[in-house]
Amino acid sequence: MNLPKIHSITKKIFVALLGAFLVIFLLFHACANLCILRHDDGAWYSAFCHFMGTNLIVKVFEVVLLGAFLLHILLTLWLWVTNKLARPVGYHQASRTKTHQGSKLQVWTGVLILALLIVHFCDFYFVKLGFVDGKYMVETQELMSDEVNAMQQAAAQYGMTPEAFIEANEQQLEMYAEQIPAEQQAEIKAQLDKLRASLPAANLVAQAEQEGMFSEDHKWIKGINSETNEQLKQAGFELEPDFYNMTREKFHNPIMAILYLIFFVIVWFHMRHAFAALFQTLGLYNYKYGPAIEVLASIYAWFVCLCFAAVVLLVFFGL
Ligand code: HEM
Incomplete structure (x- = not known):
């Protein structure tokens, strides 16, 4: 197979920077979702979704975000295929480093996230695009x-x-x-x-x-x-779309609640590794800062995933 030649470090740097952008988006997304937990009949969350759905800058950002997602996936798969083609037979002695084990998992957690993201889009985002039915609201x-x-x-x-x-x-x-x-x-x-x-x-x-x-x-x-x-x-x-009521309805269903919790566990693994790998790719991970970066990666991934999980769990238990 003849793939265009781009140095793999260039691809890696792009994957890392796009990943960093997505990781920042997830922090924002997780924090914004916490508004669902307010017992205000969705006033805050609906106002937030209304702003997100009507603001021109946000609309441009949405296209950039989805483009970044797509590019991140394509470049990762490209890297994976070129690596496989370069060395079809594995190393005789498998590397035991933590980073290497994490990297191996990264492609698979990425594929699972993509699959669950399609479910997630069918639940919410595609309602906004008019591809699937949902619940709606109007001023x-x-x-x-x-x-x-x-x-x-x-x-x-x-x-x-x-x-x-x-x-x-x-x-x-x-x-x-x-x-x-x-x-x-x-x-x-x-x-x-x-x-x-x-x-x-x-x-x-x-x-x-x-x-x-x-x-x-x-x-x-x-x-x-x-x-x-x-x-x-x-x-x-x-x-x-009435995302407030749709979210509350969705997470009252135990199957959906469990599916989303599994989603967050996979996101945790992917993000936890991605965060540290980002510094490594950019050449900023060394013996001095390595341990601090690992701690920061854990805190970040836990914080984001716990915010997501809090919404599912508190809505499920009617709190
Ligand atoms: C409690 C968990 C979550 C809830 C309640 C939730 C809710 C939503 C809602 C309502 C939308 C549509 C917003 C709009 O278009 O105005 C949306 C979009 C989106 N979500 Fe989530 N989400 C959750 C978790 C996640 C996770 C874990 C990921 C990624 C791994 C994710 C990625 C996205 C993306 C990429 C979009 C489309 C971009 C956008 O509309 O901003 N979401 N989510």
Whole structure:
């Protein structure tokens, strides 16, 4: 096989720097997830996700991050293949150094992380991209257009649902068509069409009131199912994934909770080794600083993985 020639130390340095970027992202991701543990009906976490989902700089960062993930994986596999091709038969005497053992595990923990990351993306990120269904939320203010407000008030006045109110008005218009000038008829029809277009929004507000779907501060309507999301999308509304409720629902399921805990154990192994290997690749690991780097790597990996695990465990136990 003819692979383009890039010196393996160059590839290693790239892998290490991309890895460092991902390790920093994980610290940020783990800390941000702790907001889920606040008993504030998701106010902080939803605000955070809203910012992450709408800010332009974050959107650019997301592309860079996913690119870094992909490049990190491709370069690692490339290094692994070139190493295998360079020496198809193993060494007679296996190296017993700690680093070497860790490196051998690194490719396999990396492959497992990739597999679990696909599960993780199907759970959350692909919902944002619209590839899979989830739960959604929308700012109440966005739904409450003048039409929705007017329709709600009028329908309530007659003790009707918004649908029944529109239908009754359409019937009246048909019944008295001969007595109403054509111009006025067209105007009323246009108004009724506008009201019909805002029906999904009005229905959702009514449903939210009945089923207590408002956030505590009434700012959001949450826990919207994919069918309603589809209807509102067609009516021109843009909903956001309700990651707070999705996370809480997900980790109440023992199988998902266990799967994610396994995920974090593998991430721990990968990150623990990656952190120390990064310094080694950059030539900063020596007898003087080596022990300190090892301790720092452990603290870092434990901190990040315990933050992730805390979310799963505390949500699972309903705390
Ligand atoms: C308790 C554990 C975790 C929870 C609750 C969680 C939750 C989430 C959520 C809700 C998103 C979508 C956020 C958005 O797009 O706005 C996301 C995205 C992502 N997660 Fe996680 N995550 C967890 C652990 C992990 C771990 C261990 C990794 C990596 C090894 C990881 C890597 C990613 C990546 C790469 C993205 C896509 C980039 C992004 O949207 O920022 N997550 N996660």
